[in-house]
């Protein structure tokens with residue numbers, strides 16, 4: 153099946169999986185609080201170990217006092233396009249969790265994995281709501297922890313930028329080429345029935 157954006161899936165899937173991608177051309181439009189809460193609400197329903205829900209989302213909306221603080225955490229290459237998004241997010245995950253039968257919290261094996269699932273839900277909901285979410289590791293992790301007062305029991309995971317994508321048809325040709333969604337490794341390379349085969 154083929155998406156209008158040129159991506160092809162080898163097996164039938166919901167079109168949203170092909171439509172979601174990570175653009176770098178954004179309009180600068182601000183986001184309503186209702187849309188933002190819908191996007192975070194979807195992330196809230198991700199599965200997690202012991203339902204520990206270790207994800208926390210710190211965010212700054214454009215045209216608010218914290219925007220520049222968040223934007224300045226990004227490497228210059230990411231700042232260049234993220235400045236035109238609507239919301240910047242730092243996703244962190246809680247390293248310890250409470251589990252039934254244990255009096256003191258234990259270290260979670262999967263806090264980062266759980267946060268990754270929440271990011272995936274967020275990205276798909278953003279797409280369904282007419283926005284686009286773009287993840288980044290290109291930001292200053294140490295400065296993020298300090299400047300955003302993140303406690304030691306949390307791992308800084310990724311930065312996210314959520315914004316309204318510029319329709320590719322409205323971009324000049326050189327930028328249009330850069331906004332072409334990429335493909336994927338063949339599924340036969342990714343899956344194996346049974347043992348890992350060398």
Ligand SMILES: Cc1cc2nc3c(=O)[nH]c(=O)nc-3n(C[C@H](O)[C@H](O)[C@H](O)COP(=O)(O)O)c2cc1C
Pocket residue numbers: 172173174175230286287288289290291310333334
């Ligand atoms: C954890 C993570 C970190 C990423 N870091 C960056 C980044 O710093 N800058 C950037 O432009 N894109 C970044 N990306 C976007 C990836 O390059 C992109 O997701 C990947 O090429 C697949 O393309 P797609 O999201 O359009 O399907 C990151 C994505 C993830 C999931």
